Amino acid sequence: MKTEAKIFLFLVVFFLIDVPAYAYITYIQDGAVEVIGTTALALTLLASGMIWGLLFLTGRNNGPRPEDRKEAEIVEGAGALGFFPPTSIVPFWTTVAIAVMFLGVVFGWWLTLIGAGVGLWAAFGWAYEYYVGDYKH
Incomplete structure (x- = not known):
């Protein structure tokens, strides 16, 4: 989960820079902060932060997965793919x-x-x- 956590950490850093920049630019242009866009970007920052935190803590507690290790064998990743229900109306x-x-x-x-x-x-x-x-x- 290291790779996924790094991707979301990049998003968190991006939105940490982007939200104040967006608010500042809209304030300069219109004389007031554009509330809807700033709120949407701030909520995106929070969502990215929650996902990053989940991936970071889960990866730290569970250790590396076979996909994260270079010396892992294919058979280590084998297992049940999921539950597929039968036909249904x-x-x-x-x-x-x-x-x-x-x-x-x-x-x-x-x-x-x-x-x-x-x-x-x-x-x-x-x-x-x-x-x-x-x-x-």
Whole structure:
């Protein structure tokens, strides 16, 4: 995680320089600090700082990964790639719910309520997909 931490440290340093510079330049041009842009850049600085801190502390506590060591073997990085769920109909119903909600803006708010109901049902489908049928625990 050293490399990722270095990338985000670069972003933190960049935004530490950029935020005051942006505020100063907009103050010179307009006579007042441009609030929205300065706030967006400051929040980007904070987000980059949080990610850098997480990567730095995690890398320090867990030690180097195989990707960070030059003498590492390929087999050291082997393992489970992740969990891939089986086929599901729930994404289709989520898409239908979103489409009906967008059509509700055009044709009437009653249609949006129907879409919200289907969306709620689809959300429960996402949450409880592995508790029914062939995949229940």
